Amino acid sequence: MKYAKNILETIGDTPMVKMNALVKDVDALILAKYETFNPGNSVKDRMALKMIEDAEADGRLQPGGTIIEGTSGNTGMGLALVAIVKGYKLICVMADKQSKEKMDILRAVGAKVMVCPTNVEPDDPRSYYSVSKRLAEETPNSWYVNQYDNPSNAKAHYESTGPEIWEQTEGKITHFIVGVGTGGTISGVGKYLKEKNPNIKIWGVDTYGSVFKKYHETGVFDENEIYSYITEGIGEDILPKNVDFSIIDGFVKVTDKDAAVYTQRLAKEEGMFLGNSAGAAIKGVLQLKENFTKDDVVVVLFHDHGSRYVGKMFNDDWMRERGFLEADVSTAKDLLETHKNKSLVTVKTEELVSHAIERMRTHNISQMPVTDSEGFVGSVDEGALFSAFIENGKNTDTPIKAIMNGKYPELEDTVSIDAIAKQIKNGNSAVLIKSGNTFQIITKSDIINHMN
Incomplete structure (x- = not known):
């Protein structure tokens, strides 16, 4: 009979799949190394097993010990599978930008999950790097994995992923492209492939808000490049030791929006139900297509x-809340789809400044139309309220009619986005759109979100 002795023996030997619809305009053979066939559904199973085995071999991890790691989710899943089979406890420390599904899955396989803020410096005591290290110092019989600097990470891919790719392409591979996070996959695979054929090009996919691309091109670690981003699984605000920049031929950056949109497109057009970094990776391939020829195997x-x-x-x-959903928006009616469950918030001429301030705070808005018994007669915004507050000695009992601005233009919902933009460009901070028997407001921020 043919069977695996445990789930760990099913790691590796993942398939290679030809890409079709999304790369129809790319003049090369594009093949996907499909790592979701690993038992933990990610490439990280490979290095999780290798890191634990190496730590067992040299005594860093003792029987019955606790494994501690900062993870975006996938390494945690791989570690959890190994911990279950080998009898270890696991604590995963995650940034709060990671999906709820990742956290729930880790808890489902017995891991303890701790969540830390994303938008803090790496050396901040609240960061998931710092919390992981502190827990390892405080927890008896524990081992801190540190996948970023652990050489067994890249070694796993040098020993397994790289050889598989070489054999599956019969040595015909000309380009290898992968998202870069800890650096283990690109460095391990890249080292193996370059040893087989130094002409193979190794490309890293980076995200905006990450330091990799500029550092590779200039040698400068630019802190101004670092800011919060949405894309999961790639990019860093540190330089992990596992990123061997000497092996990488170049980086390409992909936006959060493109990564998200192409994640959906992979599912809908290729039948590939994959994670966020896959969307970034295939968009990276498309951005690099001028580097390929018809004889290349990518x-x-x-x-x-x-x-x-x-x-x-x-x-x-x-997706829609972040302006990522690709939709045909050409008229005011299209734009109002994002407002369909909201009512227009107004203030009356005889109400007080204090009422307007409270209403803006409650509804998290920055401007409102002003009405009287006849209809719309003016508008009020944060600037007018601030001026009234300061000029009247912080007295907010002034009637709105005393400080209001001119009324917003009133347009039908059939007008074009360009017509609305023209009205706002002419000095109006918003316009009112009549849709049936009701009005809705479109502001500068609505137009800006549409531009995303």
């Missing part, structure tokens, strides 16, 4: 499974 590695993103990239409401 391998792109897809890290993880789409089930971990059903509340985010595969949720149209989530």
Whole structure:
């Protein structure tokens, strides 16, 4: 009989799949190394097993010990599978930008999950790097994995992923493209492939808000490049030791929007239900297509499974809120789709400044139309309220009619977005759109969100 002795023996030997619809305009053979076939549904299973085995071999991890790691979710899943089979406890420390699905999955396989803020410096005591290290110092019989600097990470891919890609392409691979986070996959695979054929090009996919691309090109670690981003699984605000920049031929950056949109497109056009970094990776391939010829064999590695993103990239409401959903928006009526469950908030001429301030605070808005018994007669915004507050000695009992600005233009919902933009460009901070028997407001921020 043919069977695996435990789940760990099913790690590796993942398939290679030809890309079709999304790369029809690329003049090369594009193959996907499909890592979701690993038992933990990601490429990280490979290095999780290798890191634990190496730590056992040299005594860093003792029987019955506790494994501690900062993770975006996938490494945690791989570690959890190994911990279950080998009898270890696991604590995963995660940033709060990671999907709820990832956290729930880790808890489902017995891991303890601690959540830390994303938008803090790496050396901040609240960061998931710092919390992981502190827990390892405080927890008896524990081992801090540190996948970023652990050499077993890259070694796993040098020993397994790289050889598989070489054999599956019969040595014909010319380009390898992969998203870069800890750096283990690109460095391990890249080292193996370069040893087989130094002419193979190794490309890293980076995200905006990450330091990799500029550092590779200039040698400068630019802190101004660092800011919060949405894309999961790639990019860093540190330089992990596992990123061997000497092996990488170049980086390409992909926006949050493109990564999210192409994650959906992979599912809908290729039948590939994959994670966020896969969307970034295939968009990276398309951005690099001028580097390929018809005789090239390009391998792109897809890290993880789409089930971990059903509340985010595969949720149209989530996508729409961030301006990521590709939609045909040409008229005011199209734009008002984002307002369909909201009522127009107004203030009356005889109400007080204090009433307007409270209403803006309650509804989280920055301007409102002013009405009287005849209809719309003016408008009020944060600037007018601030001036009234200061000029009247912080007295907010002034009637709105004493400080209000001119009324907003009133347009039908059939007008074009360009017509609305023209009205706002002419000095109006918003316009009122008549839709049936009701009015809705379109502001500068609505137009800006549409431009995203």
